[in-house]
Amino acid sequence: MDFDLMFTSLPKLLSATVVTLKLLSASLLFGLIIGLLFAILRLNKNIFINKFAYGYSYVFRGTPLLVQIFIIYFGLGQIEYLRSTFLWVILKEPYWCAIIAFTLNTGAYTSEILRSAFQTIKPGIIEAGKSLGIPNKIIFYKIQIPIAIRQSLPAYGNEIILMMKGTSLASTVTLMDLTGVAKYIISTTFKPIEVFIVAGGIYLFMTFIIHNVIKYLEKKYSFYS
């Protein structure tokens, strides 16, 4: 075991963690917006809107993230017409391709998490609001959404952790995230165990932080506190 290598690779891996965190936070933010939008569409009574939203989450939950990122990066790059449009400005960059893939993927899961959370809200709560004369819009924003967010916290915490680990796939489209830099160090030192142990430790530490933040939020917004 080469402890020296573990020690010297740590700062390089930590600075690569910044890239990982950027990818994670951007895709979680966009994914939450898309997820909320599609969760609301899923609850729509119109069968076409409903099926469209269902189709989106079905496709993106039913295919591997690696396949999605390859289709967006290498696949779309092969369409000549696309390269002449303004879309190419974004799709040319591996960074944005990764964020698009991660966003669409986490958005699909988030929409399902939020939809089930909306559906667990007891009709009595909404009826109580109505009988107090609160307008439907306010009921939705001030009662349904906060309850849904609280209900979805445990499942969403899991999704954040899954997504955090999923960002390691960014290294497959040339990005130098935590996994990318780990592989790079290995390619010059030929010592995978040492470097992957350090990289794995950093991932584990991030999971530890996320897990505890979610636990804290769950406690804070518990119905029974």
Add this chain to the structure above:
Amino acid sequence: MNKFKKTILTVLTFLFVIGNVYADKIKIGTEGAYPPWNSKDSAGNLIGFEVELANELCKIMKHDCTIVEQDWDGMIPALVSRKFDAIMAGMSITGERMKTINFSQGYADEVASLAVMKGSKNEGLKTMSAINLSDVSANEQATLDVLGKAFKGKTIGVQTATIHQNFLESGLMGNVKIRTYKTQDEVNLDLSAGRIDAALAAAVAFTDYAEKSGKGVILTGPTFAGGDFGNGVGVGIRKGDSKLLNDFNAAIDKARDDGIISKLAIKHFGFDASM
């Protein structure tokens, strides 16, 4: 009871036979994604110069060989951790790699080159046609300066953990942005998609791709050899496996003398890349 004894005996004999077969069996690792050195046909079988050469060398050594596939970036760690016993994957003999593994004598050599898309500003650069980095002359330095100017701030794609990456990182070509890929296929895809301004690899890797895909990938600038580009391609062997190393060296001598290497090289490269 008799039947029981018989069964045990049969099983033991069987294991003994298997054990002996395995003792003489060599596993050779290759990438299967670097044509014409090594690649796969549409059915997924490994083909290419090194696959055929490996079989010839094994015939000479009278060893039973299996050729196994391994991703390029894990090639040397896989050899060290005994996933296979030898590497034949277009791997150039370099000092950096010699710190971790041994190499047989070189069996083939082939120059590297930059490639751009047709219509690029850097198509048909006016430089020397070939430079050797082992001993850089004034003219060669001038060529490097021309390249440095032409590709200043440009993004150049290379396969990860290659001599080509080492060369770009050495700074001899000035300030370029390096983007690394897992396979040469991916480098070619992004070059033809226009995501990168140029790419650096074995010259045949580009000509082979241009021919097969019909994409306008063309070579530009000089061809490179020596220095970071190593001293030819050899068989990678674990340190300490000196018997296997000697066997391979002797087999390569014989194959060279019999003209087998030249014949295979001309078949796959279109020219005699043997050494």
